[in-house]
Amino acid sequence: xxxxxxxxxxxxxxxxxxxxxxxxxxxxxxxxxxxxxxxxxxxxxxxxxxxxxxxxxxxxxxxxxxxxxxxxxxxxxxxxxxxxxxxxxxxxxxxxxxxxxxxxxxxxxxxxxxxxxxxxxxxxxxxxxxxxxxxxxxxxxxxxxxxxxxxxxxxxxxxxxxxxxxxxxxxxxxxxxxxxxxxxxxxxxxxxxxxxxxxxxxxxxxxxxxxxxxxxxxxxxxxxxxxxxxxxxxxxxxxxxxxxxxxxxxxxxxxxxxxxxxxxxxxxxxxxxxxxxxxxxxxxxxxxxxxxxxxxxxxxxxxxxxxxxxxxxxxxxxxxxxxxxxxxxxxxxxxxxxxxxxxxxxxxxxxxxxxxxxxxxxxxxxxxxxxxxxxxxxxxxxxxxxxxxxxxxxxxxxxxxxxxxxxxxxxxxxxxxxxxxxxxxxxxxxxxxxxxxxxxxxxxxxxxxxxxxxxxxxxxxxxxxxxxxxxxxxxxxxxxxxxxxxxxxxxxxxxxxxxxxxxxxxxxxxx
Numbered sequence: 255x256x257x258x259x260x261x262x263x264x265x266x267x268x269x270x271x272x273x274x275x276x277x278x279x280x281x282x283x284x285x286x287x288x289x290x291x292x293x294x295x296x297x298x299x300x301x302x303x304x305x306x307x308x309x310x311x312x313x314x315x316x317x318x319x320x321x322x323x324x325x326x327x328x329x330x331x332x333x334x335x336x337x338x339x340x341x342x343x344x345x346x347x348x349x350x351x352x353x354x355x356x357x358x359x360x361x362x363x364x365x366x367x368x369x370x371x372x373x374x375x376x377x378x379x380x381x382x383x384x385x386x387x388x389x390x391x392x393x394x395x396x397x398x399x400x401x402x403x404x405x406x407x408x409x410x411x412x413x414x415x416x417x418x419x420x421x422x423x424x425x426x427x428x429x430x431x432x433x434x435x436x437x438x439x440x441x442x443x444x445x446x447x448x449x450x451x452x453x454x455x456x457x458x459x460x461x462x463x464x465x466x467x468x469x470x471x472x473x474x475x476x477x478x479x480x481x482x483x484x485x486x487x488x489x490x491x492x493x494x495x496x497x498x499x500x501x502x503x504x505x506x507x508x509x510x511x512x513x514x515x516x517x518x519x520x521x522x523x524x525x526x527x528x529x530x531x532x533x534x535x536x537x538x539x540x541x542x543x544x545x546x547x548x549x550x551x552x553x554x555x556x557x558x559x560x561x562x563x564x565x566x567x568x569x570x571x572x573x574x575x576x577x578x579x580x581x582x583x584x585x586x587x588x589x590x591x592x593x594x595x596x597x598x599x600x601x602x603x604x605x606x607x608x609x610x611x612x613x614x615x616x617x618x619x620x621x622x623x624x625x626x627x628x629x630x631x632x633x634x635x636x637x638x639x640x641x642x643x644x645x646x647x648x649x650x651x652x653x654x655x656x657x658x659x660x661x662x663x664x665x666x667x668x669x670x671x672x673x674x675x676x677x678x679x680x681x682x683x684x685x686x687x688x689x690x691x692x693x694x695x696x697x698x699x700x701x702x703x704x705x706x707x708x709x710x711x712x713x714x715x716x717x718x719x720x721x722x723x724x725x726x727x728x729x730x731x732x733x734x735x736x737x738x739x740x741x742x743x744x745x746x747x748x749x750x751x752x753x754x755x756x757x758x759x760x761x762x763x764x765x
Contacts, residue, residue, distance in 0.1 A: 259488065261480060261497035262530050268479055271536050272487075274634070278539040280600050283664050284479040291371050291381065292657055293390075293476030295460060296320075298383070299469040300365045308357050311380075312369060315470035318380030322369060324357040326384035328399060366469045368460075374658040387460075389453045392485055392513045393438035393445060394422070396453040400431025408436040425450055437489050445513075484509060488517060498524040543602055544665055550594050554587040558598065560662065564607035567595055571613065581620070584613045588624040588648075596631030605637070605656020612648040625650065671744045679746035681715050684708065688748060692731045694763040703734045703753035712748070713739035 258273040272280035284290055298312035301319060311319040361367070373382035389396040403422045405415050418439070422432045425446050438446070456474075463473045476482065480497075484506055488495060497503055503523040510518050524530045531537045542548065549555045553573030559566045569591040571583060595610060610628075615621050625644045632639050641652040672678050679687075688706060695701070708716070716724055716737055728735050736753070743749070750760045 257492050258534075259483070259492055259495040260530060260534050260536060261495070261499070261502065263480075263497065263499035263502055269531070269540075270479060270483055271531065271534070273534070273536075276535075277597070278536055278601060279597055279634075280603075281540060281543070281661060282479055282483070283661070285664075288664070290476065290479055290482075290658070291374050293370065293482075294472060295368065295370045295387065295474035296383075297464050297467050297469045297471050297473050298367050298369050300361050300363055300367060303358055303361050303363055305356060305358050310357060310361050312367065312383060313470045314369070314381075314383070315472065316375070316381070318375050320369065320371070320381045320383040321379070322361075322367075322383050322385065324355075324360070326372075326382075326386065327357065327360050328386050368464055368473070373656065376656070376659050376663075387457075388433075389456055390435070390486070391449040391453045393435055393441050393449045394453065395433040395435060396450065396457065397431035397433065398457060399429065401426075401429075402431045404431070404433040406434060406436040406438070409434070409439050414439060421446060427454065430454075435486075437486075481505070481509070488514075488520075490517070492520060494522065495520055496522045496524050496530070498530040539601075543661055548594060548598060550587075550590045552586070552590065554590060556591050556594060556598070558602070558604070560660075564609055565604050567598075567608065567610045569595075569610070569612045581615070581617065584615055585620050585623070588612045588615065588620075589627050592624055592628040593631045596628065596635065599632075599639075599654055600635050600637075602661045603658065604660050605654045608652050608654060610650040610652070612644070612650065614648045621646075621648070671746075678744065681712050681745075684712050684746065684748060685716065689727065691750065691760075691763050692727060692733065695733070696731045699759075699763065701733070701752045701754060701759065703736075705736045705738060705751040705753050707738050707740045707743065707749040707751065709743045709745050709747070710739035710741055711745070713737050 256275050258276075260271045260273065262269045262271075267283060267285045270282040271278055296312075296314035298314040298320060301311050301313050303310045308324040310322045312322050314320050367385055368387065369383040369385050370387055371381045372384050375381045386400075387398050389398075403419055403426060405418055405422075409415055409418065418434045421443055422434050425443065426432050427450065432450075460474045467473055477485065480502055488510075495506075497506075500523060503521065506521055507518055510521070524533075526533060529537070531540070546558050547555055548558065549572070553571075553575075555570055555572045557568045557570070559568070569588060571587045574583065574587055591612065598604070599608070612624060615624070621644045625641075628650065629641060632641065635654070637655040637657075639652060639654045641650065644650050669676075688708075695704075724735065724737070727733075734753075740749075748760070749758060750763075751757065752759050
């Protein structure tokens with residue numbers, strides 16, 4: 255499969271696009287006000303320990319306190335600890351963390367701890383942290399206060415896994431664990447040794463900085479988005495990397511010369527006058543990610559809807575009518591949808607609980623084919639996924655690792671008018687609310703002359719289509735009513751003023 259990386263560096267943001275067969279499958283965006291925080295190491299201060307939740311909250315100097323669960327607390331060092339989320343690497347067993355010890359026996363309020371962010375702040379929740387530090391290098395991950403060696407699950411050849419495990423075990427420093435990353439496949443002792451020495455220097459700097467720093471404070475910042483991508487993803491599988499920043503280009507070439515000189519020829523500096531994302535037809539694909547409806551080949555489409563608890567995805571045939579019978583049409587639509595859904599999950603970085611509603615299929619063999627196609631497409635996803643079998647109703651429940659807010663939160667803010675519901679009150683709903691206001695005011699108000707300020711559409715509807723009704727309201731409630739439009743009002747808002755006292759009396763009789 256042809257893979258490319260295209261990087262656009264601008265003053266206010268850096269965007270990294272990953273293409274497979276010329277199709278956009280992943281997009282990373284980093285802006286100064288929302289820098290990537292996963293992997294950052296802090297010296298934090300325990301502000302509260304909650305035995306009922308077996309968790310603690312940690313002040314790390316950010317607006318929201320970090321969440322530390324007992325399963326992420328190491329026995330070996332609650333004084334210094336943390337763990338970087340490495341979705342494509344084999345995790346160490348959680349037996350080294352917690353070990354059934356109550357959190358109140360491990361941590362106390364006011365204690366200083368060294369922790370690392372594994373999941374960024376999402377919505378109202380603060381970042382999730384761990385006390386098991388992980389330092390990723392080019393080929394290896396160094397784990398302080400550990401002794402074991404792990405191998406990436408993506409290295410499948412038994413003989414190579416055995417070779418790498420022996421090599422890592424021989425080079426492993428005392429008091430440290432090692433994980434061999436996927437990119438470490440077929441690498442030599444010399445390359446591993448150099449990686450370990452660089453990581454040990456980084457760890458010593460972190461320890462010294464932590465000892466001299468008062469909590470809460472940042473003691474180590476993970477690489478920027480471009481540098482970390484080169485370190486983690488740029489391998490022989492990537493045929494081409496092109497970027498439009500000379501400074502970043504020179505830094506990448508300099509780094510590759512020290513770790514993988516053979517990859518330098520894969521890097522190109524983009525110098526054309528047209529924007530780089532336009533040349534690769536990426537910009538139109540990015541624009542589509544803000545919409546819930548995604549059209550597929552042959553006319554079918556999927557609808558992606560974010561809720562508070564989960565993400566739902568609905569599959570529809572749309573304009574696709576097919577050439578065979580209905581069952582064949584439905585099967586082809588679902589097969590296309592399985593691949594498109596896997597792509598959209600990666601592209602939009604959707605995580606958490608996901609429920610997919612495929613079009614109903616009567617034959618169980620067709621359900622198995624669609625489920626198998628979905629599982630196959632998800633194998634290309636670097637984030638961990640867990641998928642349950644398709645139900646008789648065509649529903650698939652799955653989870654996808656969530657480390658940071660989805661792309662939707664990067665590109666869009668919540669609508670101030672509808673507060674994220676996607677709906678506003680209809681004109682008739684607003685008019686009905688006004689009638690209820692008048693009914694309450696008739697009982698308790700001494701006012702006789704009222705001015706209603708409403709959205710222009712409501713005013714137009716009242717005066718042009720409901721003139722008789724407005725006159726009836728005047729007679730029924732015995733108020734002299736004037737109506738004015740205000741284009742600054744949201745559709746579900748209205749204001750009422752007393753023409754006698756010139757006061758705003760909206761809230762006096764509002765439910």
